[in-house]
Amino acid sequence: MAGDTGSKDEKEARTLAIALIVLVVMLIIGILLALPMLADFSQTYFAPGVGLKDSAIMAFISTILVLIVFAISAGDGLIGELQFMLVGFFAFFVVLWLLIAWVF
Numbered sequence: 001m002a003g004d005t006g007s008k009d010e011k012e013a014r015t016l017a018i019a020l021i022v023l024v025v026m027l028i029i030g031i032l033l034a035l036p037m038l039a040d041f042s043q044t045y046f047a048p049g050v051g052l053k054d055s056a057i058m059a060f061i062s063t064i065l066v067l068i069v070f071a072i073s074a075g076d077g078l079i080g081e082l083q084f085m086l087v088g089f090f091a092f093f094v095v096l097w098l099l100i101a102w103v104f
Contacts, residue, residue, distance in 0.1 A: 050104040052097075059097035063089060 050058070067089055074081055 050101060052101050055100035055104070056097050058100050059093055063093045063096055066092065 067085060070088075071085065
């Protein structure tokens with residue numbers, strides 16, 4: 001009986017090794033077949049986008065529009081809040097500028 005379990009374990013180990021080798025070979029073949037599609041995908045979606053100059057223009061326009069909305073909604077306190085709006089403008093502009101250049 002002891003010899004029977006040893007040969008059974010060897011047979012299971014051999015079957016498992018063959019299955020793993022087949023799986024690895026199929027995975028490698030799948031990756032090699034997918035390389036042209038991956039190259040096309042990366043060329044399309046990871047192409048250079050908006051630079052710092054273009055993103056600065058976009059950030060400036062969007063910052064002006066958002067702060068106009070904020071100023072209109074502030075109502076009577078517009079003159080008293082001007083110093084805070086200027087600081088907010090520059091902070092918001094810099095954040096938007098860098099995020100637009102990074103994301104797009």
